[in-house]
Amino acid sequence: MVSSLFVCHGGPTLVIEDNEYTRFLKEIGKRIKPKAIVVFTAHWENEITTISSTNDNYRMIYDFYGFPKELYSIKYNARGSVEIASRLQAMLKAVDIDSQLDSKRGLDHGVWDILYLMYPEADIPVVQVSVNPNMPMDKQYNLGSAIKDLGSEDILVIGSGSTVHNLGTIDWNAAEAVQWAVEFDNWLIENVENNGKKALFEYRNLAPNAKAAVPREEHIVPLFVAMGSGQGNFPKVLHRSYSYGTLSYICIEF
Numbered sequence: 001m002v003s004s005l006f007v008c009h010g011g012p013t014l015v016i017e018d019n020e021y022t023r024f025l026k027e028i029g030k031r032i033k034p035k036a037i038v039v040f041t042a043h044w045e046n047e048i049t050t051i052s053s054t055n056d057n058y059r060m061i062y063d064f065y066g067f068p069k070e071l072y073s074i075k076y077n078a079r080g081s082v083e084i085a086s087r088l089q090a091m092l093k094a095v096d097i098d099s100q101l102d103s104k105r106g107l108d109h110g111v112w113d114i115l116y117l118m119y120p121e122a123d124i125p126v127v128q129v130s131v132n133p134n135m136p137m138d139k140q141y142n143l144g145s146a147i148k149d150l151g152s153e154d155i156l157v158i159g160s161g162s163t164v165h166n167l168g169t170i171d172w173n174a175a176e177a178v179q180w181a182v183e184f185d186n187w188l189i190e191n192v193e194n195n196g197k198k199a200l201f202e203y204r205n206l207a208p209n210a211k212a213a214v215p216r217e218e219h220i221v222p223l224f225v226a227m228g229s230g231q232g233n234f235p236k237v238l239h240r241s242y243s244y245g246t247l248s249y250i251c252i253e254f
Contacts, residue, residue, distance in 0.1 A: 144228020
């Protein structure tokens, strides 16, 4: 059995950085050895839950601009799994959640940025899943709950996004985290650790600095999916750090 994870994927440069968070991701990849990985990525939005379905190796998607040239030569040669994609779709159908399959999409940096560090051999099948940022957070949680059994099949579910994700507030030269970002994450983590689901579902109205931390909800949605797909009642923050003043690097095990 494997627990689900929420993983902040940071900026595209994460994959070429050496810091406490990148070292953490490398270590957790050594600890958790799933037979397959399902990633709900903030960088793939769709009103209908869409599941990558292929047995081929994925092409790379470099969904960012103006970054160092070496990032555009990064390769993560993972393959997909039609079998697991179909299993995932069947689980959603069983609880009347519409979904569709996509045989052509490549891997975006919300997926390969973290998996390149966690599983550099790219020898574990990966299934990528879209998010719908317009769906209420309780529905995101229910979507995760629908696939909870994947963990008992040694399939790792990852919600890949971010808590504080406001690119307009990034300070490339910042040495410490900005207080308002820390306050938002403090509230979020306290409620996650205490299973305060009701408050979390209403985080936009209840959490301090929520509008500054989450201008759009696509990056926080994977947190609620991962929470719903968790295997126990004791969520655990495995890592927390910051870069550029307001960019959260948080990993939570559910």
